Amino acid sequence: MTEHQSILVGVDGSAESLHAMEWAAAYARETGCTLHLVSSFMLPGFTGSYSFAHDIPMVDDPYARRYVEDLLVRAHKRVVEVGVPATTEVTTGEATSVLAERSAGRRFVVIGARGAGGFVERLLGTVSANLPVRAQCPTVVVPLHAKDADGDGDATDTRRTRRIVVGVDGSRPSEAAVETAVAQAQAWGAEVAVVRAVTMVGWSHSPWLDTGFRESVMSSARDETDRLRARLATTYPDVVTTTDVVEGHAVDVLVAASQEADLLVVGSRGRGGIRGLVLGSTSQAVLRRSRCPVLVPRR
Incomplete structure (x- = not known):
């Protein structure tokens, strides 16, 4: 299957990103696309005690990586159980850059957002406002509202697009x-x-x-x-x-x-x-x- 039949999904374990993943899964099942689930993390930097001019980024950590890997395993299981092929990827880096770099040739890049105010901010960071500018494919931003947040249903249980x-x-x-x-x-x-x-x-x-x-x-x-x-x-x-x-x-x-x-x-x-x-x-x-x-x- 070519990349333009693949949908890139940013996943951070939040209800917002999982709801966005459900939308992507529903589209994939309707159209025969696959999903590529990506989770990115970047730990805070620290400032040197002497003459360092900038923070030194801590770009990786086994505990953070294990946490992200576990949430992707759960997300992957959720979509494959309803018959949607999916792959996963854990990486480090700023979320917008990570998704933009991987968006080339994709059908969409799909991300979640809060429906009642500010943008979702988790491990993936705040990307909803910036990703459409930098993405190399169309961007879909899926809001989460109170009626969507009960957590019940399968990964394609969102309303079909009519x-x-x-x-x-x-x-x-x-x-x-x-x-x-x-x-x-x-x-x-x-x-x-x-x-x-x-x-x-x-x-x-x-x-x-x-x-x-x-x-x-x-x-x-x-x-x-x-x-x-x-x-x-x-x-x-x-x-x-x-x-x-x-x-x-x-x-x-x-x-x-x-x-x-x-x-x-x-x-x-x-x-x-x-x-x-x-x-x-x-x-x-x-x-x-x-x-x-x-x-x-x-x-």
Whole structure:
């Protein structure tokens, strides 16, 4: 099996990373992919007592390695029991670098995140915000919410993907996001909901809004998404596609859409509300607040 049929999964033993692994296992069983489970650790450094200018990293330790090996054994058992082939790897190093280096040629790299606030921080460290920038394949960030955290069920017991939402803004990266969403719809047998956010914030007192400017902007956005839907219907007749134009900030609109979605696809960069989605505050907000897994295509 080639690497592009392999899914890289960051595992650190936390409920967040195990839930992400379950999502990856469900996808693998649906599509015939394999999993490669990776756990990385890097012990704190120490400062020399004399004239050392920097901390000296303690890059390995038999006790830490044994702990990580044990958690990977348990994770591996969990996925192979449901018929998903998997390999494991224990290594040392900073988590984002480890996963980015191993992501070349993969179908996805999958990581977990807390669904109610800050990003998961365990042995693998905080990677959700930085990995999509550096990964050499698409990144999937899977949030964990209270309803997901009971620990029951098998490794593919997560909800199957039936509805995929993709955010668009007319930019080239968002077009790539649409293609990614369609490919995922074909893999899962899902429908695609195209969502366009139109931000009017800061314009509420502008005089031209009284002359129909607002409706003109909304109408233009609807026409654009209608053309996109027609093109997708012609090119991908097997994929059911809907479109929606919503007034509001991109983050709020996409997070609201994620409430009824099984997967949210966003472009890595764009214009307007989606600009800097990976690098800036919009990225942080979407990845923190999404109620479903978020897929970021490779930049």
